[in-house]
Amino acid sequence: MVNKVMSPLKPLMMKDRFSMIFIQYGQVDVIDGAFVVVDVTGARIHIPVGSVACIMLEPGTRVSHAAVRLASTVGTLLVWVGEAGVRLYSSGQPGGARADRLLYQAKLALDDELRLKVVRKMYELRFDEPAPERRSVEQLRGLEGARVREMYKLMARQFNVEWRGRNYDVHDWESGDLPNRCLSAANSCLYGLSEAAVLAAGYAPAVGFIHTGKPLSFVYDIADIFKFETVVPVAFKIASRSPANPDREVRLACRDMFRSTRLLDRIIPTIEEVLSAGGIHPPEHPPESVPPAIPNAESIGEKGHRTK
Secondary structure, eight states: OOOOOOOOOOOOOGGGSEEEEEEOSEEEEEETTEEEEEOTTOOEEEOOGGGEEEEEEOTTEEEOHHHHHHHHHHTOEEEEEOGGGOOEEEEOOSOOOOHHHHHHHHHHHHSHHHHHHHHHHHHHHHHTSOOOSSOOHHHHHHHHHHHHHHHHHHHHHHTTOOOOOSOOOTTOGGGSOHHHHHHHHHHHHHHHHHHHHHHHTTOOTTOOSSSOSSTTHHHHHHHHHHHTTTHHHHHHHHHHHOOSSHHHHHHHHHHHHHHHHTTHHHHHHHHHHHHHTTOOOOOOOOTTOOOOSSOOOOOSSOTTSOOO
């Protein structure tokens, strides 16, 4: 008998993956080497875990240790979310393991001058025009807020949706009106995808530039660049139909839109473009630093994906 040694699993590039899937009411496990969801009847549904950017785990889902380990190995983000995916409870980190990039990001965020350069670039990418000169981060944030409120009004008129402003209760999502519920569901999809990209690129979700003080501050920064060209029109379009199950309709529509626009192909290059606006480079290793005793294996995945 010849023993065959299987080659180690290597993460796929984010641009080559599907965006996300939602799992509800099932046991997520690894059976016969496959990542599967087992329902109450014992039926198995195979999930191509290595081809998905993130898996959103809704209430009623249980996950085995083997499933978490396999997802981590192939660089797929597991996100534990609430009903309809509009609350984020926790997430497993498949990336973010690059100290040089974390230090680079922190240096940009801690230096007021460099931070302003990054924020100006975010403003330019979001609104497709240079940021006004001689404005502080706080002033740019105020300008951004005013423009965003007008963009919501314009989008509502475009899709003939009654709009009373962005208003929701984080403790009771169901209390919001239909447009706000659709927006919350759509935003959660974009945040999940953005977090997977931030981690895969080797950066910290919490170290933001416009948003601060939240575990996902940088995720919100990056997601906002794409929000009005992607998920916001989807949310208003679904709201205009008044469907019986708007949360599910929004998730499916966002998934299809992410695929058709190849959004995953754009997020990581945008992260790099935004940070490079600071005009500095990631730090070199100090000469007295000790290299790893066992060199990292080569990977076809992103910089932040851990190698085994």
